[in-house]
Amino acid sequence: MSIRLKVILPYLLLTLVVAVIGVYVVTRLVSNTLSERLTNQLLEAGRVVSDNFVRQEVAHVETGRIVAYTSGLAEALRREDREAVLALVEPLVSGLSIQNLILITPRGTELVHIVQEDGEIQRVEENTGAAGSPIVQPYLQNRDEQEPPRRALGVNLVNDQYYYYTAIPVPLDDGFAGVVVIGTAIENILPFLKSTSLADVIIYGADGRAIGTTLGAGSADENTLNMISISDEDFRSLIVQDDVVTGENFELDGRWYRLARGPLQVGNDRVGVFAVVLPLNFVIQSTLDNRTTYVLLFTLVMLGVIAIGFSVTRLIINPLYSLVQTSQAIAGGDLDKRTGIKSNDEIGTLANTFDEMTARLKERTEELERTNELLTRMDKTKSNFIQISAHELRTPLTLIMGYSQMLEDKVKDDAEAAMLAKGILDGSERMTDIVGSMLDVSRIDSNSLFLKKTELQVEQLVNKVHKGFAPALKERRIKFETEGLDALPMIPADPELLQKVFHHLVMNAIKFTPDGGNVTISGKYLNGRVPAQVEVAVRDTGIGIDPDSHSLIFNKFYQTGEVLLHSSGKTKFKGGGPGLGLAIARGIVEAHGGKIWVESPGHDEKNYPGSTFFVSLPLEKKAE
The missing domain is CATH 1.10.287 (Helix Hairpins)
Known part of the structure; x- marks a missing residue:
């Protein structure tokens, strides 16, 4: 199967x-049908919402009376002593968790207005016009402390939030002392209504606009509020109804709902319209059996x-x-491991294929190991050949240079002979440089490069290199500049070997920079690293290096671009060479515990983008 x-x-x-x-x-x-269940549930949820608003009103009235009958408050309110009133009511606001408290004097002065949000009490200094509201004006006109509470929905101009307000008169022994207004934010009432009614709730203001809901993102979602608002005509029709009326179905956020609306009546006042909402797929739980x-x-x-x-x-x-x-x-190196799965299904086929692949991988790995061993032996043979050849060539080259110098002295009066002798001497010096490079590479490959470190100044080292290339720079009209080298600290390094590094870098910069170009050597002290570093940059205005060759140019015998392959091209534009200079530079820098790299936008023999070689050396001495 x-x-x-x-x-x-x-x-x-x-x-x-x-x-x-x-x-x-x-x-x-x-x-029962879904419609009947939804209707029954909506009507029940509507009754629960109405009952809970009545409870909220009872809480408002009780809180308002506590405030109104606080000892000394009525007297302070009548004489409009704001500081005395604040001292009496602020502890009550905090202790009774009053969200909005407004105290109006008999003359209609908004003496105290306090808003509490997230436990922080804010005194409102400006007049918000609360004394002119419909639930306060009758008390100020009639001045009857026996009048019943009045309630309404309204916007607090301090934070632009909708509140449910209840106003009661403040009595005094000899008459009317003012009005207390208690408010609770609609957005704080809605979650409680939803949890008790088991339905989403919408509250509508006087013009039919939805002022709060538990649908969607709640009261702060203006799009949701606009979508579920009703017309002013529908609002006036609903507010005179005697009971909850089921309404239409609507879609919100990809989900269908059904709602029922009814008047929000507290006592004798109808303060607004509310709606309860349930999803159409709402199913009431059945019987216990x-x-x-x-x-x-x-x-x-x-x-x-x-x-x-x-x-x-x-x-x-x-x-x-x-x-x-x-x-x-197998990933850990055990190529003898096999799955051992024997079945005729797809997993068996996969296991057999995997085992065959492992066997082939083992064969290929063994072949690569043999090849690598052979290449290692060949590389060692090549290094030995280079070392032996270099040593064998050094002695005859020394003789040639000596005889050439003697011959040059004897024929200095014969211009043609002197020119030939000088050519022999220049070629011998060039060949001696190549032999020296081959010996350096051999020592680097065999890890036998011995460093004689001393404290040295990079500027002095660069000046020596500059002096050696002065004739070539003059002949090629290349401008040589240094920047910041005099500010560099002393570094522990082998002066002879480090001079070879900058010798090869400057020689390459001259070779690959056209006549009339620039070569700049700059330095900076990097104290933020551990250990601190000295970074020297050799920048030219030459033909540049292709990004693909940035790491390859530090390999032995690697040549980039088209070069003139002849031994006399030491400082000529695109002059040739054995391709050992950068390999030697990298070996010496790494032996000092440093790093060398190149940055160049690319190779371009028309626009000359240039190249910059960086040498970073640590200031801290390392174990040799």
């Missing part, structure tokens, strides 16, 4: 069983799922786990 059937058949049977049970649950438990049957049936289904899952695990996961273990062993 294939792995596809092993996976599909059990879950096909499971799907069939679940479908049969689902049909039974739907037909058995859902006895049917619920028990539902749980029992799905428990049996879950046991079946567990049993099938266990079987699938044994059929599929165990072989896959074996494959994982084998692959990890």
Whole structure:
């Protein structure tokens, strides 16, 4: 049997069983129509919302009376002693968690206005016009401390939030002392209404605009509020209804809802309109007996799922786990490891293919190891050949140079002979440089480069290199400049070897810079690194280096671009050479514990983008 059937058949049977049970649950438990259930639930939720607003009103009245009957408050309010009133009511605002408290004097002065948000109490200094509101004006006109509380929905101009307000008169022994207004933010009332009614709630203001809701992102979501608002005509019609009225279906955020609206009546005042909202797929839980049957049936289904899952695990996961273990062993270097899986399905085919691939990988690895060993021996032979050849060439070259110098002295009066002698001497010096480079490479390859470190000044070292290339710079009209070298600290380094580094870098800069170009050597002290570093940059205005060659140019015998392959090209434009200079420079710099690299935008023999070689050397001495 294939792995596809092993996976599909059990879950096909499971799907069939679940479908049969689902049909039974739907037909058995859902006895009434969805519309009837939604309507009943909406009407019940509407009654719960109305009752909870009444409870909120009772809490407002109790809080307002505590404030009004606080000892000394009525007298201070009547004489408009703001500081005395604040001293009395601020502890009450904090202790009773009053969100908005307004105190109006008998003359209509908004004496105290306090807003509390997130535990922080804010005194409002400006007049917000609360004394002119419809729930305060009747008290100021009638001046009757026995009048009942009044309530309304309104906007607090301090924070532009909608509040539910309750106003009560403040009595004094000899009459009316002012008005207390208690407010609670609608956005704080809504979550409690939702949790008790088990439905989303919408509150509408006097013009039919939704001022708060638990739908979507809540009261702060202006798009949601605009979408669920009603017309002023519908608002006037709803506010005179005697009960909750079911309304239309609507879609919000890809989900369909049904709502019921009704007047928000507290006492004798109808302060607004509210709506309760439920999703259309809301299903009321059925009877206890049917619920028990539902749980029992799905428990049996879950046991079946567990049993099938266990079987699938044994059929599929165990072989896959074996494959994982084998692959990890092979990744760790054990190429003799095999899966040991023997089956006729897809996993068996995968395991057999994997084992064959491992066997071929082992054969290829052994072949590469043999090749690498051969290449290592060849590289060692090449290094030995270079070292022996260099030593063998040095002695005859020394003789040639000596005889050439003697010959040059004897024929100095013969211009033609003197020119030939000088040519022999220049060629011998060039060949001696190449032999010296070959010996340096041999010592670097064999890790026998011995450093004689001393404290030295980079500027002095660069000046020596400049002096050696002065004739070539003059001949090629190349401007040589230094920047910041005099400010560099002393560094521990081998002066002879480090001079070779800058010798090769400057020689390359001259060779690959056209006549009339610039070569600049700059330095800076990097004290932020550990250890501190001295960084020297050799910058030219030459033909540049292709980014693909930035790492290759430090290899032995590597040449970039088209060069003139002749020994006399030491400082000529694009002059040739053996390709050892940068390899030697890298070996010497790394032996000092430093780093060398190049930066260049690319190779261009028309625009001359130039190249910059960086040498970074540590100031701290390392063990030699």
